[in-house]
Amino acid sequence: MNKRKNYLLTDNGVKAIAKQSAPTKRTRHSDGDSLSLIHDPKGSLYWVMSYRYQSDKDIEPKQKTYHIGTYKPSSQVIDTNFKPEVSLKQARLARDSAKKLLNDGIDPNEHKNRHKNSYEQKDLFKFIAKNYMSEKSKTTSKNVQKLQGFLDNHILKHIGEYPIGAITAQDIIKTGLAIQTTFEQQGKHTSETAHKCMGLISSIFDYAINTLGHDIVNIASGRNKALRPHKAERMKAVEQHQFPELLRNIDSYIEKHPNGHQQTVAGLQLMTLCFVRTKELRFFEWSEIDYHKSVWRVPAHKMKMRQDHIIPLSSQAMAIIESLRPLTESTGYVFYNFESNKPYSEAWFNQALNRMGYSGDPYPKMTGHGFRQLASTGLYELQFSESIIEIQLAHLEQSSVKKRYDLSAHLAQRQVMMNKWANHLDDLRAGKAVSFDLLTPNELAKEMDSRNEQATDIALHDKDILINSLRAQGVSQQVLARLAEQL
Known part of the structure; x- marks a missing residue:
């Protein structure tokens, strides 16, 4: 009697089978020792183990099949980046584990079903996602509502009921493709939301591993590559030549819309002058105005970059703000x-x-x-330097105390820029021809000198606040003295 041969398949051999056209009927490729690769007429390939088992209810052993896992789903293309869901090596290890169960008198299929049903509610993806969102909302409220929308509207209906340890890479890819298809049906060729959903799934896997201690691999990482690349669109805005008409339409808003609010006009006008993020303006508080220096100090917790931001206020901006005082001062907010x-x-x-x-x-x-x-483009046309514009847009993230005070060193230039910008908008509104020439070197030097003293005062004011705060926290006088020298 010939001895049965095992390990008949190879990785390259299995990949070659995967590249073949789907057979007309189910085809079995044996690796020996009860393990086989099944090629389905729909094009998928999966691993099975054949075995015989006699339960207490059986008169004699029955022939059974244990499904180990998928090598390649029907929809996946074999290319240079292909990786099997369950490789030949992994299938053999799973077969060996199943055989050990049989040797112990345990049916591997029954064991698998018991294990599948033994997951607790806390192991489900939807509960882990809920915990993740709860933790995230404690650290920052930024975009939490948007992320929750991704979960509720797109992700959970696909994998929410799955135990996180049972989710496969293909489950995640199918989720992303389904989201992408939803937006394609709306006429959008690419979907930023689909890519962000894939990133959120990956973050939840990281949370499950690093915070909750799940012994799994983050199979969601990098799966957005299965999606069509997303090309970010330019933010919607009018062009520079259309700006004057926009300014005039804002000024006449209540005249054309009698139910409009005075605050809406003031808010839009202030946005043109200060070009802060809308959230910063919506939550603008009266206490944030430094009337002596004519600046608006936005605290770090309100800023995207999580650092304090100083906005020099032109006389036009101050006039708009003061017009709201009788209306909203009692609320604490400039806009309410x-x-x-x-x-x-x-x-x-x-x-x-x-x-x-x-x-x-x-x-x-x-x-x-x-x-x-609009402000960014306009200020570049007015030939202000990139660093000053980017600082005023709060795009530059500072990582040290000294860098924080470097911002104050540019405050004089920023004050010049914000006043020039306000006057520039008045010219646009009035329909005047706009010249993009800056001051002469002598004129600029004279105006800068008149403001440098005020900028130094603000820097020293902030320095004193920091030093006093550190002193109250118990920092030694020696350390404070060294820090004061550096600042």
């Missing part, structure tokens, strides 16, 4: 929605712009964020 008894919502600016026609008809699409884009 009395109908809902809280600051205005994210939709505040966009709704007003839509009413003015900046929704694609008759004017181009425009959003609240678009004012930052």
Whole structure:
């Protein structure tokens, strides 16, 4: 009697089978020792182990099949980047584990079912995601609502009920492709949301591993490569030559929309002058204004970069702010929605712009964020330096105390820039021809000198606050003296 041969298949041999056309009927490729690769007519390949088992209810042993896992789903293409879900080596190890169970008198299929059903609710992806969102909301509220929307609207309906340890790479890829298809059906060729959902799934896997101690691999990492690449679109905004008409439409907003609010006009006007992020303006508090220095100090917790931000206020900006004092000072906020008894919502600016026609008809699409884009382009045309513009846009993230005070060193230039910008907008509004020439070197030097003293005062003021805060925390005088020298 010939001895049965084992290890008949090779990695290259299995890959060659995978590249073949799907057979007309199910085909079995034996590796020996009860392990086989099944090629399905639909094109998928999967591993099975054949065995015989007699339970207490059986008169004699029955022939059974143990499904180990998928080598390649029917939809996957074999290319240079292909990786099997369950490789030949992994299939052999799973077969060996199943045989050990048989030697102990345990049916591997029954063991698998018991294990599958033994997951607790806390192991389900949806519960881990809930914990992740809860933890994230404690550290920062930024985008938490948006991330929750990704889960509720797109992710959980696909993998929410799965134990996280049972989710496969293909489960995640199919989820991402389904989300992408949803947006394709809406006429969008690429979907930023699909890519962000894949990133969120990966973050939840990391949370499960690093925080909750799940002994799994983050198989979600890198799966967004299965999606069509997303090309970021330019933020919607009018062009520079359309800016003057936008300014005039803002000024006449209440005249054309009698139900409009004075605060909406003031908010849009202030956005054109200060070009902060809409959230920073919506939650602008009276206590953040330094009247002596004519600056608005936005605390770090309100900023995207999580650092304090100083906004020099032109005389035009101060006039707009002061016009609101009789209306909102008692609330603590410069802008306050009395109908809902809280600051205005994210939709505040966009709704007003839509009413003015900046929704694609008759004017181009425009959003609240678009004012930052308009200011950036306009200031570059006015030939201000990139570093000053980027600092004022709060794009530069500072990582040390000294860098923080480097910002104050540029405050004089920023004050010049913000005043020039306010005057530039007045010229646009009035329809004047705009010259993009800067001051002569002598004129610039004279104006800068007159402001350097004020900028130094602000820097020293911030320095004193920091030193006093550290002293109250018990930092030694010697360390404080060295720090003061560096600042």
